[in-house]
Structures are given as structure tokens and as C-alpha cells.
Amino acid sequence: MVLMDIARRFIGRTAELAQLHSLIENANPTIGIVYGRRRVGKSSLIRKAFEGKNVLFFEGLEARPKQEQIDNFLFQLAVQTREHRQSKGIKSWRAAFMQLNEFVAHDPHHIFLDEFQWMANYRTEIVSDLKMIWEQYLSKVPGITLVLCGSIASFMVTKVIRSSALYGRTDCQIALRAFDQFETNQMLEGKGFSERIEAQMFTGGVPRYLEILKDAPSIRLGLEKEAFTKTGYFINEFDRIFVSHFGKNPEFEKIVKYLAKWPYGRYRKQIAQALKIAEGGLLSAHLSDLESAGFIVSQTPFDRDEGSKSIKYSLNDAYLRLYFAFIKPQLKKIESELHADLFKSISQSSAFSGWMGRAFEHVCTQHAKRIVKILGFAGIDFNAGPYFSPRDEKTDGVQIDLLFDRADNVMTLCEMKYQLHPIGLEIINEIERRATVLATKFPSKTIQKVLITFSAPTADLAGSGYFYRIILAQELLDAH
Numbered sequence: 158m159v160l161m162d163i164a165r166r167f168i169g170r171t172a173e174l175a176q177l178h179s180l181i182e183n184a185n186p187t188i189g190i191v192y193g194r195r196r197v198g199k200s201s202l203i204r205k206a207f208e209g210k211n212v213l214f215f216e217g218l219e220a221r222p223k224q225e226q227i228d229n230f231l232f233q234l235a236v237q238t239r240e241h242r243q244s245k246g247i248k249s250w251r252a253a254f255m256q257l258n259e260f261v262a263h264d265p266h267h268i269f270l271d272e273f274q275w276m277a278n279y280r281t282e283i284v285s286d287l288k289m290i291w292e293q294y295l296s297k298v299p300g301i302t303l304v305l306c307g308s309i310a311s312f313m314v315t316k317v318i319r320s321s322a323l324y325g326r327t328d329c330q331i332a333l334r335a336f337d338q339f340e341t342n343q344m345l346e347g348k349g350f351s352e353r354i355e356a357q358m359f360t361g362g363v364p365r366y367l368e369i370l371k372d373a374p375s376i377r378l379g380l381e382k383e384a385f386t387k388t389g390y391f392i393n394e395f396d397r398i399f400v401s402h403f404g405k406n407p408e409f410e411k412i413v414k415y416l417a418k419w420p421y422g423r424y425r426k427q428i429a430q431a432l433k434i435a436e437g438g439l440l441s442a443h444l445s446d447l448e449s450a451g452f453i454v455s456q457t458p459f460d461r462d463e464g465s466k467s468i469k470y471s472l473n474d475a476y477l478r479l480y481f482a483f484i485k486p487q488l489k490k491i492e493s494e495l496h497a498d499l500f501k502s503i504s505q506s507s508a509f510s511g512w513m514g515r516a517f518e519h520v521c522t523q524h525a526k527r528i529v530k531i532l533g534f535a536g537i538d539f540n541a542g543p544y545f546s547p548r549d550e551k552t553d554g555v556q557i558d559l560l561f562d563r564a565d566n567v568m569t570l571c572e573m574k575y576q577l578h579p580i581g582l583e584i585i586n587e588i589e590r591r592a593t594v595l596a597t598k599f600p601s602k603t604i605q606k607v608l609i610t611f612s613a614p615t616a617d618l619a620g621s622g623y624f625y626r627i628i629l630a631q632e633l634l635d636a637h
Contacts (some may be wrong), residue, residue, distance in 0.1 A: 173331050177206035177304075177600040178331045181267065188326060192313035193333035194451045194509070195398055199306050200271055202333065213257070217275030223260050227253045234260070250283045251374045254290040260583035265298050273307040281316050288322035288380045312450035315566055327555060335432050335451075338524055345371055349460075350631040352376045352416070354611065361475030366391075372526060375545035381500040387492055395480050399452075408434065408443055413472065416453060417481035417577055420468035420515050421556060425481040459542040459562050465533035469545070475516065482512050510576075517575035517630075521609050522559050524633055528571065531628055532607065538564040546598065555594040568595055568602045569625075573609045581615040584608070585623050 176527055180189045188517055191199050204214075215233050218226055230253055231244040238260050249251055257268070270276060277283040295301060298383045307313040310332070318330060326484045336344065340352070341362050345353045348371075356376045360366035369390050373379025384391040399410065411432050416423060425444070429436040434443075454473035472478050501511055521528065522543075529535050545556040561569040572581055572588050592604045608614070609628045619627065 172334065173202060174206055176331060177203065181206060181210065181302045184300055186298065186301045187328040187511060189302065189329035190313060190318055190327050191304065191306045191331045191333060193308065194335065195308040196363045197333050198334055198364045199308070199333050200367050203269055203304055203306055207267060207269065210267055211265065211267055214435060215271065215549065217272040219275055219591065223278055224248065226278065229409045230276070231256060246470060250286040251290060254287060258294040261295060261301065266299060267302045269304045269306065271306045273305045274309040274312040281320055284317055284320050285322045290486060302321065311446045314449065319471055336367065337519060338633050341367060348376070348635055353634060354520065354630050356476040357520050358513065359475060361382055363476065366476065373418065377504070385487070385491055385500040387494055391476065391484060394476060409447060412443060412447060413452060413477060414481065417478065421473065422471035425468055428470065434626045456543045458544050459540040459560060471506060473521070483509070501534055514575045514610070517611055518558050518573045521571070525559060527633055528609070528628065531632055532626060534563060555591050557591055566602055567604045567605050568599060569607055571607045571609060577609040577612060579613050579615045580610050580618060582617050582621065
């Protein structure tokens, strides 16, 4: 069972492991950078790649000042090398890295710096010092590999990868993502397709969350235990994840809380007005940081240019959507332990059904490439994305979450529906309204209608011929 768990942890990571192995086996000194949301398995992946190698591991301290970071680094160095070195009076990263060099120079080891943004206190000083020590000393060690790993993508990209110190000097960059549906299927081997899709809806494919749920008698029972009981893992995950990412910055939390109330997104101007944040550079920086961390997503209508004022921002992280919708409002009841059937009542509510519908839409839109393959137009040039337009004198307002505008003059409108009972003819009126708006706005295009559904269609709907294609959710589980 332990071996199976280890194997599951690296499902879908073969390409990244190969990249790291190639980096490590290179005869020349190399630098690799790995970044991504916490809980996606960055550290485990790197440790796996270094398996059987001489390597020194260092991890930053969360929300601690520079001197404590340096002292912690030197302590970890002393423990791993079993050598007592003079550390008193070392106040700079340059001096600390020279202590590392003294050991590595006579006993070659690879170097892994984890949670690098914490070591750096989100400043670039450490990057400049590390660059100097690397170029003048560490890189003289044959075959040495330095890997920097961080969970704040904005810092790792702008302050490390694109920094003047390291720009063009890195040999490997890996942005580690959560699992897609196919990888989640592999991890949850033995579960039925409904549970595997729901697991993706609840977790967004974050490997650590899937590990927590997979051994429960069912995914929903696992969620009940871990999200709606006092000792559940997901009760305090918001603080563990969000605070560690942004250090209790109230502006970030305000933005996330606001967007949680608007599942179909808000425009930048609406966010600025609601939160009383200037619409300029500061808001842009905050939105960029949240998006690079994977917490929110920006969507530009397929028919608008990048940078358009029509960009909408919405909450993208599956756990945060679940937390704000159902966990946070129920924290007092969960803490009291007086409501044994709390999740049962929540899961039977219309609010939960609506949330599941939106979560299913997220899963589908995140697998647009798979949908294109199923529909068979991968060889045709296309633009893909949402489409939203306000009501005007000619048409009603409409929002379509996934639309393909194809070079063969076809628009493929995708409707995504999650419900447990068979879906029937009643859906046609809803889709026809959206198709009519598109036909009015883009009269030269043929509107092709596609339904992606969690439940099977009724015989009447399947036989109606209204949809060009009805894609059953389990088709998303198939191999790429």
C-alpha cells in the first residue's frame, strides 16, 4: 500500500521528473527553478528526482525576518553536514552561502532551496548574493545542480527567473500544476467515474487534497469528515494556504472574499469600486499575484483583445470556492459538534446543487483541449474562451462560459450541465436563447450547439437532433 501511495504521488509527473533528471545528470553546473501552488507536490517531486544523490536540503521559515532565515539556514547546514561551523556574527546571505561553499567545495553535493520566497522575505537581495556566490564559487564544482523552489509564482517569476541577476542563467523552469481529470482518474483508480469527476470538482486536482479523500469509503464521506467536522483537514486549510501565500495582506483577502460572492466574475472597475481600491497599479499587482498563485482567473471574451476593459475576474481555486460557499459560513456549527448531519443537509440544498453546477463548468472549461479532440476540429485554427455581452436594443445580455470561434466559420457553443437525473428537452429553450444572441451578433457564423452533461440525456433529447454532439462527462476521463 505504501508503494502504491508513492506511485500515485507522481502520477502525471513523468515529464517533469525527466526534466529534473536531465538537469541533475548534466556534467555541467546547472540551475533549476520549480514553482506552483502549495500542495501540488513540488517538494516531493524534487526529492524524488534527487533520490540516491548527495544533496543538501534547505527550507525557509514562514513569515520570519532575515536574520532568523539565515540562522535557520546555517542550522540546517550544520545538521546535514555534521560539521560545526562558525555562524555567530553572520548577518548576510553572502556570508551564509560562503559557509555552504566551504563544505560543497571539498564534498560535492547538489543543493535544494525550498520555499525560497520565505528565505528571501519576498526581497531580491538573496537572489543577487546567491548569483554572485554561484558564479564565483559553487558553479566551479563539476556537475553540481542548484534547485530553487517556491510556492509564490509571482515572486519566483518576476524576482527570480526574470531578475537581472539570474535572467538567462537558469537551465530548467517548471511551473507545476494541479492534476487534470485524466491524472485524477489514475490517482483514484478503483473509484467510479462519478466519484472521480466529483473529486476533481471538490479539489481542483490538487494532489494533497486527493490523497486525503481517496481512502475514504466514498469521496463525499471523505469530504464530510475533512471539511465539516471539527478536526477535519480542510477546516484550517484557508489559514495554512492563504496566509502563508500572502502574509495576512488584507487587500488580497478582501479581493478573494468579494469574488467568492460572484461566481460568474466581476470586472476590474467593479472590484475597485466595491473594495475602495484605486483601479491603477496597486490593484493590477494584487490581481496579478492572486492569478499567478492560481487563486483567481482572468477571462477575456474571445472577441476582445488582451488588456480589454471587458476582462472579468473570478475565483478559480476549487478549495476556496468550497470554503467560502459552505465551510466558512458553517464554522460555528462545525466547532460546536452539535450538528451531526450538517453536510447531509448542505448537500441536499439548492445552493449546493448550484455550486456543483458551477464546479462542473470549471472542470469542463479547464479541459477545453480534450473537448476539441472529442469534437474533432483540433486541426482547425480557433479562438476559445468565454463570451459575455450586456443587454442592448437588439439582444438580451448573455454569458457563455465556453465558446470556440473557428476558422471554418463555425462557432461551437458548449453548454455544461451537472445534474443527477437525466437531462431532457427543457434545456433547449435555454440554449436557443444564447444561440440566437450569437447568431445576431455574428451573422456570418454557423452556430454549432454542444451539450456536455454529467447525467445521460433522455431518449427524447438524444433523438431530437438539436445538439450537434452530446458529450457525456465520463468521456473526459479517457486518455489524452
